[in-house]
Amino acid sequence: MKTIDELIADGVGGKRVFVRADLNVPLDGATITDDGRIRAVQPTIAKLAQNGAKVIVASHLGRPKGAPDPAFSLAPAAARLSELLGRDVAFATDTVGDRARDTVAALGDGEVAVLENLRFNPGETSKDDAERGAFADQLAQLADLYVGDGFGAVHRKHASVYDLPARLPHAAGDLIATEVAVLKKLTEDVKRPYAVVLGGAKVSDKLGVIDHLLERADRILIGGGMAYTFLAAQGHEVGISLLQKDQIPAVQEYLKRAAAKGVEFVLPVDVLVSADFPDLKTKAPANPDTVAADAIPADKEGLDIGPRTRELYASKLADAATIFWNGPMGVFEHPDYAGGTKAVAQGLLDSSAFTVVGGGDSAAAVRQLGFDENAFGHISTGGGASLEYLEGKTLPGLAALED
Ligand SMILES: Nc1ncnc2c1ncn2[C@@H]1O[C@H](COP(=O)(O)OP(=O)(O)OP(=O)(O)O)[C@@H](O)[C@H]1O
Numbered sequence: 077m078k079t080i081d082e083l084i085a086d087g088v089g090g091k092r093v094f095v096r097a098d099l100n101v102p103l104d105g106a107t108i109t110d111d112g113r114i115r116a117v118q119p120t121i122a123k124l125a126q127n128g129a130k131v132i133v134a135s136h137l138g139r140p141k142g143a144p145d146p147a148f149s150l151a152p153a154a155a156r157l158s159e160l161l162g163r164d165v166a167f168a169t170d171t172v173g174d175r176a177r178d179t180v181a182a183l184g185d186g187e188v189a190v191l192e193n194l195r196f197n198p199g200e201t202s203k204d205d206a207e208r209g210a211f212a213d214q215l216a217q218l219a220d221l222y223v224g225d226g227f228g229a230v231h232r233k234h235a236s237v238y239d240l241p242a243r244l245p246h247a248a249g250d251l252i253a254t255e256v257a258v259l260k261k262l263t264e265d266v267k268r269p270y271a272v273v274l275g276g277a278k279v280s281d282k283l284g285v286i287d288h289l290l291e292r293a294d295r296i297l298i299g300g301g302m303a304y305t306f307l308a309a310q311g312h313e314v315g316i317s318l319l320q321k322d323q324i325p326a327v328q329e330y331l332k333r334a335a336a337k338g339v340e341f342v343l344p345v346d347v348l349v350s351a352d353f354p355d356l357k358t359k360a361p362a363n364p365d366t367v368a369a370d371a372i373p374a375d376k377e378g379l380d381i382g383p384r385t386r387e388l389y390a391s392k393l394a395d396a397a398t399i400f401w402n403g404p405m406g407v408f409e410h411p412d413y414a415g416g417t418k419a420v421a422q423g424l425l426d427s428s429a430f431t432v433v434g435g436g437d438s439a440a441a442v443r444q445l446g447f448d449e450n451a452f453g454h455i456s457t458g459g460g461a462s463l464e465y466l467e468g469k470t471l472p473g474l475a476a477l478e479d
């Protein structure tokens with residue numbers, strides 16, 4: 077992969093450089109609740125601007141349905157980027173239309189613009205190569221050079237991630253370079269015991285990594301929305317908890333293989349349940365019940381790991397030499413369900429392991445719960461991306477930068 081410094085050495089002054097970032101930050105209305113992903117890519121943008129490039133920043137935010145939707149606008153992210161850079165940042169209210177073209181045409185050397193959400197266009201995420209290609213052609217008209225630095229999205233075969241770099245001279249940004257260097261260590265000579273903690277809500281995206289981890293990890297701790305598919309696979313009632321029914325046979329197979337290989341699967345022994353998903357806006361008290369993991373009432377959902385599980389997980393992390401953690405243990409955005417995630421974060425810090433936290437929400441959780449992000453070995457901006465990297469999969473957004 078060409079580095080950004082090599083691209084700069086070739087000359088970026090006066091050139092329009094398209095930076096594919098991952099500005100998919102958590103929002104409360106128009107307020108950014110964690111700006112970690114913007115801070116992570118800001119040095120790349122600043123470096124290009126300092127070297128005289130006309131910088132065009134593009135990203136997705138959330139999962140809009142291929143059409144403009146104000147709830148998913150990147151305007152708040154553009155405003156925050158402007159604060160972080162300490163300079164004006166122009167914002168184009170479309171992605172490839174007149175406003176984007178005009179905004180880019182108005183950029184002076186060393187100036188920065190952000191385009192509106194790439195996913196407002198159906199071509200960005202299309203499974204049809206021609207439709208994606210046509211959108212990439214439109215994006216390519218805006219720029220002379222491409223820098224891939226949206227590590228959180230490199231596992232997506234999307235127009236701006238995969239097709240666009242094939243159309244422009246390209247390089248990898250500093251964030252991607254750092255992420256790959258750290259995660260590579262976990263695929264090579266990992267110090268043991270190697271413990272992996274998996275949670276979160278994007279269950280179907282994440283179950284696949286277990287297949288790979290069974291060959292590498294010594295211990296796999298499961299929490300968050302993931303846990304209920306495992307509990308169901310063991311024959312337990314999970315009520316109205318998050319459940320990936322079609323994955324139950326695969327999970328049963330994982331449990332069998334783990335037992336045969338001596339890989340320890342650690343599942344919740346108790347959980348916090350409620351009949352209602354908590355109100356994340358008002359944060360009104362949720363008054364959950366604590367129940368044994370094999371006694372979840374049929375009309376309730378599990379929303380955090382319970383106190384006995386927190387202790388158990390802390391003990392399973394204490395003597396680890398390497399820990400990779402992806403996905404909150406519960407709905408940490410509500411204080412009544414933040415305890416499990418807090419306990420695991422503390423467990424990482426109390427160990428003397430090399431610790432890697434992966435995922436936009438996991439990283440946000442660590443910061444929102446008051447932990448010092450510098451106390452962890454590495455906080456990755458990629459959730460699904462870091463997991464697929466560890467799986468050894470070819471990631472479209474990295475492959476596209478390679479030649
Ligand atoms: N038991 C649960 N039921 C429902 N949602 C849950 C549960 N446990 C955790 N979550 C939710 O999971 C979400 C985070 O999951 P996600 O899989 O997106 O994490 P991530 O990998 O860190 O982030 P990303 O994939 O965005 O990089 C949080 O919003 C949290 O509220």
Ligand SMILES: O=C(O)[C@H](O)COP(=O)(O)O
Pocket residue numbers: 098100138139228229232436458459460461
């Ligand atoms: O949050 C993430 O993991 C990345 O921004 C990718 O988002 P996606 O899962 O909606 O593609």
